[in-house]
Amino acid sequence: MTRHIILGDSDDTPDGALAAAYAALDQGQVHEAYDLAAAALSAANGDNLRLEARALACLAHCDRIHSRLRRASGTSRRAAQLFEQLGDAQGEANALTTLAHVCMLLGRNDEAVEAALLSVQLCKTKQPQPPAVLALNSLGLAYSWGGDHKRGDAALELAVETARRCEPAVSVFQPRINQVWVEASRLIDERFHTGAMRSLARLASLVAECRELERAGIGFALLPGLQAFRAVISPASCALLATWQGDAGLAQTEFEAARRALGTTVTWLDAFVRWCAAEMAWARQDWAATQLELERMRDLALSVEHEQLACRAHLLLIQVFELQGRHEDALRENRILRQREQRVVADSLSHREALVSWRLGARQSERHLQQALVASRQFERWSLEDALTGIANRRHLEQVLDEELRLHASAGQPLAVALLDIDQFKSINDRFTHEVGDRVLKTVAGIMSSQLRKRDLPARWAGDEFVIVFANATAGSAAQVCERVRSAITSFDWESIAAGLRVSVSIGLAEAMSGDTNASLLHRSDTSMYRVKPRSGT
Numbered sequence: 001m002t003r004h005i006i007l008g009d010s011d012d013t014p015d016g017a018l019a020a021a022y023a024a025l026d027q028g029q030v031h032e033a034y035d036l037a038a039a040a041l042s043a044a045n046g047d048n049l050r051l052e053a054r055a056l057a058c059l060a061h062c063d064r065i066h067s068r069l070r071r072a073s074g075t076s077r078r079a080a081q082l083f084e085q086l087g088d089a090q091g092e093a094n095a096l097t098t099l100a101h102v103c104m105l106l107g108r109n110d111e112a113v114e115a116a117l118l119s120v121q122l123c124k125t126k127q128p129q130p131p132a133v134l135a136l137n138s139l140g141l142a143y144s145w146g147g148d149h150k151r152g153d154a155a156l157e158l159a160v161e162t163a164r165r166c167e168p169a170v171s172v173f174q175p176r177i178n179q180v181w182v183e184a185s186r187l188i189d190e191r192f193h194t195g196a197m198r199s200l201a202r203l204a205s206l207v208a209e210c211r212e213l214e215r216a217g218i219g220f221a222l223l224p225g226l227q228a229f230r231a232v233i234s235p236a237s238c239a240l241l242a243t244w245q246g247d248a249g250l251a252q253t254e255f256e257a258a259r260r261a262l263g264t265t266v267t268w269l270d271a272f273v274r275w276c277a278a279e280m281a282w283a284r285q286d287w288a289a290t291q292l293e294l295e296r297m298r299d300l301a302l303s304v305e306h307e308q309l310a311c312r313a314h315l316l317l318i319q320v321f322e323l324q325g326r327h328e329d330a331l332r333e334n335r336i337l338r339q340r341e342q343r344v345v346a347d348s349l350s351h352r353e354a355l356v357s358w359r360l361g362a363r364q365s366e367r368h369l370q371q372a373l374v375a376s377r378q379f380e381r382w383s384l385e386d387a388l389t390g391i392a393n394r395r396h397l398e399q400v401l402d403e404e405l406r407l408h409a410s411a412g413q414p415l416a417v418a419l420l421d422i423d424q425f426k427s428i429n430d431r432f433t434h435e436v437g438d439r440v441l442k443t444v445a446g447i448m449s450s451q452l453r454k455r456d457l458p459a460r461w462a463g464d465e466f467v468i469v470f471a472n473a474t475a476g477s478a479a480q481v482c483e484r485v486r487s488a489i490t491s492f493d494w495e496s497i498a499a500g501l502r503v504s505v506s507i508g509l510a511e512a513m514s515g516d517t518n519a520s521l522l523h524r525s526d527t528s529m530y531r532v533k534p535r536s537g538t
């Protein structure tokens, strides 16, 4: 039954729910954990991406533990993508490790190796951290299930080294027990191809080391929720080894221990234990029991979406049929195996398609974001710029003047403001056309800009009136610049614009006084400009 947890109380924060979910997983309460993570996800409400990513990562982990592998693959991929968008490399790496693990179990080996390799790269830091161990652990398993046991073992060995280099060092149990698994896989492949297992020495030494770690009290997994798994995997691995070494008594004892440790929920461990039973029957050459256990193993593996174990059961069945001379049955089993493998490949390809379309979507939204940024910068510029002359507009001028007056008041920094008016501009429009008038305005703005320091701001106030803000300047020094501007305007070759055109300007100047506002300062410079403005210009 699904319970609905609603987060509301102050203690019941989404962070608290996620921590509680991981704790519940460690106690084997997967449903409880799932509900808590789902509550955190709905609290994210689609607008808290970081919480959404973390809740999805937790849900994926719950699904992985609970053998809902297809759902876990979708959820962990989404979590990885969100973390990537957020620039959270560690979150992305953890989600990719989960993705690699579930893809591997689903038989999507290429995808699994790819996700694990990416995770390993994202985890690379000077001082290794536990996530790096987990990433290498997934990579090792992915290689091995992909058929490359040598590479798998090497990646797991690196995981062991990395675990030792962590500060504080973390348990090497998880990669070691996976090396047991990889070696056992290698051995049954060897038996399939050559009819025999050449040496059990490496498997025996790995199993012994895992047992030693358990005895020393450091035989635990790094991920929450996997502790219960250890109680099954460890005796089941011993049962396999004892069977292959011909110790039926020990095999039976270990097998019983593994069976007792199985939980009430069916997981891939149930299929693993059936495999042990099949191997024990195989050793007794009890082919009927072997076949029955392998069929159970296959069905259980399929019920928990563990494609790899299901394929392994098919492979073992083929061999068992051949050993009995039942070639027709072996051929039929082989055909079923091929069909299964083809389905897995098709499944993997459709996931690749989904991934490519997501990447395209992400690229597009990245481009849209860039375009929106460019557009908003453009809008911002436009909103502060005079459309005709390209210099600052009245809005921009007021902003700058506010800031300069604040500096003047707080730091006593001098400030001068000039108001420049084109003489008889109306008659320029009237005599030479409005278009020439526009060119005059643009040219005056250009001359002003070219004569000023970088810190000074030329702006168009209105019509034919311009303002210059002389930051950190007294009226005396500003007057010299104004004179330079005035004379540059007068001496400009206006004839190049229209024959007979002459342009002059009148400039009034005011220096900021304490208590000045934009309006009072501009008003004084305006008054000063009118004082100097003759009917025909200065």
Ligand SMILES: Nc1nc2c(ncn2[C@@H]2O[C@H](COP(=O)(O)OP(=O)(O)OP(=O)(O)O)[C@@H](O)[C@H]2O)c(=O)[nH]1
Binding pocket: 388, 421, 422, 423, 424, 425, 426, 427, 429, 434, 435, 436, 437, 438, 441, 462, 463, 464
């Ligand atoms: N070409 C052009 N003319 C403009 C623009 N904005 C305002 N004007 C004109 O500028 C003229 C300003 O005229 P007035 O305010 O009388 O000033 P003035 O003719 O320079 O007279 P004084 O200031 O006394 O020298 C008006 O005729 C406006 O129509 C513009 O963007 N382009």
